[in-house]
Amino acid sequence: MSDGREIVIDVRNVVKTFDEGHTRALDGATLQVRRGEFVAITGPSGCGKSTLLHLIAALERPDSGEIVVYGEEITRRRDLSAYRARTIGLVFQLHNLLPNLTAAENIQVPMYETDLSAGQRRRKALELLALVDMADKARKRPAQLSGGERQRVAIARALSNDPPILLADEPTGNLDSKAGLRVLEVLRGIQRQRGVTLVLVSHDPTIAAAADRIVRMLDGRIIEEGASAEAAARVV
Amino acid sequence: MPFILLIFSNLLRQKIRTGLTVLGISIGITTVVALGVITHSARASTEEILRAGTSDFSVGRAGSADLTFSTLTGDDAEKLLAYPQIEHVSGVLMAISRVGSNPFFVQVGIDPADLTYFEMPLVDGRKLAAGAGDEIMLGNEAADNLDAAVGESVEVREQSFTVVGIYHSGAVMLDGGAVLPLATVREYERKAGLYTLLYVRVRPGTDVEVLAARIEEEHPDLATLVDLSDVGEVDQGLEILDAINLGITILAIFIGGIAVMNTMVMAVFERTREFGILRALGWRTRRILQMVLGESILLCLMAAALGSLLAVILTKLVVLLPAIQAFISPEYTPDAFLRGLAVGIGVAILGALYPAYRAASFSPAQAIRYE
Ligand SMILES: Nc1ncnc2c1ncn2[C@@H]1O[C@H](COP(=O)(O)OP(=O)(O)OP(=O)(O)O)[C@@H](O)[C@H]1O
Ligand SMILES: [Mg+2]
Secondary structure (H helix, E strand, O other): OOOOOOEEEEEEEEEEEEOOOOEEEEEEEEEEEEOOOEEEEEOOOOOOHHHHHHHHOOOOOOOEEEEEEOOEEHHHOOOHHHHHHHOEEEEOOOOOOOOOOOHHHHHHHHHHHOOOOHHHHHHHHHHHHHHOOOHHHOOOOHHHOOHHHHHHHHHHHHOOOOOOEEEEEOOOOOOOHHHHHHHHHHHHHHHHHHOOEEEEEOOOHHHHOOOOEEEEEEOOEEEEEEEOHHHHHHHO | OOHHHHHHHHHHHHHHHHHHHHHHHHHHHHHHHHHHHHHHHHHHHHHHHHOHHHOOEEEEEOOOOOHHHOOEEHHHHHHHHOOOOEEEEEEEEEEEEEEOOEEEEEEEEEOHHHHHOOOOOEEEEOOOOOOOOOEEEEEHHHHHHHOOOOOOEEEEOOEEEEEEEEEOOOOHHHHOOEEEEHHHHHHHHOOOOEEOEEEEEEOOOOOHHHHHHHHHHHOOOEEEEOOHHHHHHOOHHHHHHHHHHHHHHHHHHHHHHHHHHHHHHHHHHOOHHHHHHHHHOOOOHHHHHHHHHHHHHHHHHHHHHHHHHHHHHHHHHHOOOHHHHOOOOOOOOHHHHHHHHHHHHHHHHHHHHHHHHHHHHOOHHHHHHOO
């Protein structure tokens, strides 16, 4: 395991409620993720997995508790947009690509918040497309791509501003197992080659098994953490 | 892809809606531009009359509802001649009536002796002779329309006149009309001793502005007409036209603004999820605002372009009507088009404010959950 490395995501006793407190989506969740680690989060529907990712991505604020990313409590950051654009890469269950843009153009969307020129943006988008093995589909629009291909474009988009952390919420949830494994392969490749920290939510045990560590959630808490069987096997 | 192209491509997502909105707004802009062109042309025609005969300035009765209702007397001419700076005053009585196919045939009654000061450049024939009550000089357009040449006779106000000369002054209304002896016009208009306008020629070295201002101060019942902005003093019709123009512009902004708002509200609400995703990907509020406002402005710029084009076509068609041809020829000044553009941008901003605000305030987490 990767104990020697620094902790980059530190979720401390976080509570998040909805509907004026009637729904406790997170009820004292605590989780630490180290640099370069691949953590899979599993658990039954409604246990708070997406909510946890959204809080780490600073899309919402916790009611209480702290989320420290790279040593800084995120709700205290002055510029949340910059944090979302540069520190976090997000991949959703649905690809959420813009339908009127080509694959290459979609990848450039987060780059509008940087000072790259149009030419630089385009070049970078093409590099990222090659990274997810989609170099030949640069000019295709989402409707012309398969589900797995769309998801790979979405991964390339998440990487467009070189974030050190990648958060993926059931990125294979809408794919058949073959396409799902392909997406997993791409994600794991990026985590290994680029040293990106990867937190992935999945119902699918075979997907979760690919992680360094599996975190199980229930009713808004983390109930169990451990090296995945695969990771354990690798150590032996 | 440059940001502006991203904005443009968003507009192309709903081609029919974008097209219909552009068309709707462009109609408002057409009205504004066409009215601007017509108002300007009407003013220009009036100014041409006030400047006719290469005078330095003209004098009318203050507060006249229309130029043709201005009435002055010999006493007024005497008041002017009392100023040593004034070399000559030519009194003119104007009448307008249907002659041939022109319902607004302008008749300028002038003492033939004054024609040395009130210059109507001749293209054929000669000036009116002193004492000949049945002579007429025709404008070149009028001669064409009536198909009359020098030496032939024409009928005006049920009287027969002999055409002695044909002039081309460059003023639309005068070239479509005629110059007749003052006494004749006074007789058939039953306006003995009256003038419509007095055309003033000053001595060399006189400051026209200063003199005109002094005359108005010393004789409040006289309006001195030095430039176009003075026209309203003797022609409230133009002032009314200006007011209508302003009213329509404001109306066009409101109607257009609501049309744009309707379109942009739809465009924003159907993309709720998308705006949330953009926020989640790190777009600032400011960029979202820029995108929505950009879409609206681009939409309205297209409308302004189309509206301006339609206005040019419309005004060209309108002057084919003889009634309008008689007193204006369309002049396309940048003013009218800038006004159209300003309406377009006003409409864009007015219509986009609320949708842009809404787009920027979508919560990213909610938007992602929203199916
Ligand atoms: N915006 C919201 N308003 C109200 N309730 C919400 C909201 N977001 C989440 N919840 C509730 O919070 C709880 C946790 O939701 P969350 O989406 O985090 O679960 P999840 O583990 O991701 O589930 P799934 O596996 O089905 O995606 C659920 O009961 C959900 O209904
Ligand atoms: Mg979820």
